[in-house]
Amino acid sequence: MDLPATLFDAAEAIRAGRATPLELTESCLDRICRLDADLRAWVLVDEENARRDAEKLGAELTGGGAPRSPLHGIPIGIKDIFDVMGLPTLAGSPLRRGHVAAADAAVVARLRRAGAVLLGKTVTTEFACFDPPPTRNPWNTAHTPGGSSSGSAAAVASGMCLAAMGSQTGGSITNPSLAQGLTGL
Numbered sequence: 735m736d737l738p739a740t741l742f743d744a745a746e747a748i749r750a751g752r753a754t755p756l757e758l759t760e761s762c763l764d765r766i767c768r769l770d771a772d773l774r775a776w777v778l779v780d781e782e783n784a785r786r787d788a789e790k791l792g793a794e795l796t797g798g799g800a801p802r803s804p805l806h807g808i809p810i811g812i813k814d815i816f817d818v819m820g821l822p823t824l825a826g827s828p829l830r831r832g833h834v835a836a837a838d839a840a841v842v843a844r845l846r847r848a849g850a851v852l853l854g855k856t857v858t859t860e861f862a863c864f865d866p867p868p869t870r871n872p873w874n875t876a877h878t879p880g881g882s883s884s885g886s887a888a889a890v891a892s893g894m895c896l897a898a899m900g901s902q903t904g905g906s907i908t909n910p911s912l913a914q915g916l917t918g919l
Contacts, residue, residue: 737761741808741896748795748807755795755807758896759788759851762809765894766853772875774868775888777814778821779854784809788851806849811889811898814855815862818842826860826867826882841899853895857885862901871913880909887914 735757738744747753763781770776791807801807812818815825817835819842824830838846845852859867859881867884871877872892879888883900887910890898900907900918911918 735761737765737893737896744808744896745801745804745806749801751795755788755791755809755851756785758807759784759809759853762853762893762895765892766889769872769892769894773870773872773888773892773894775856775885775892775894776811776853777824777855777857777885780818780821780852781854784851784853791849791851794849802847802849805845805897807851808849808897809851809853809895810845811853811856811886811895812842812845813862813883813886813899813901814858815901816842816899818852818855821855823855825862826858826864845899856883856889856898858882859884862903862906873914878913880905880911880913882906883910883918887911887916887918890914891916 816839817823819838857869862882865881867881869884869888871879883906886898886900889895891914907918
């Protein structure tokens with residue numbers, strides 16, 4: 735399946751039954767597999783849990799249920815400064831090696847309740863402060879994607895996910911968004 739061009743299009747395709755959460759998730763996982771060796775947008779891809787959650791969210795809809803929210807079944811990335819229960823949170827630093835989140839960050843818990851499919855953790859510059867990131871700009875891999883939400887922006891710009899969490903301190907969302915032709919909030 736081709737990934738819809740926008741988050742809105744993907745949500746509409748799920749609501750209309752033209753796409754399932756699992757189909758969208760598989761499309762994103764396929765793009766990650768093909769592109770991430772060059773772009774380095776992901777710290778960790780949680781394929782097994784993403785597929786399981788996408789199947790569960792699809793079953794909610796086929797059972798006659800309504801979408802939990804407009805994000806129901808939408809595959810997204812989570813910047814590696816936000817805790818996702820059971821996954822490492824490295825914050826781009828070797829000093830955090832071995833840290834595994836005991837609980838979801840509040841925003842991650844809300845995304846789960848909204849029915850988003852969490853694909854995994856995207857690259858951040860070290861402690862969301864220092865440059866350059868290992869991630870490459872998908873439009874020109876000789877250039878940086880900007881930081882600190884570099885992996886999130888590169889993943890969205892290259893179609894590896896439909897949306898991704900970032901964080902803004904001093905241009906950490908706006909710079910990568912600008913460098914890759916995206917809208918960042």
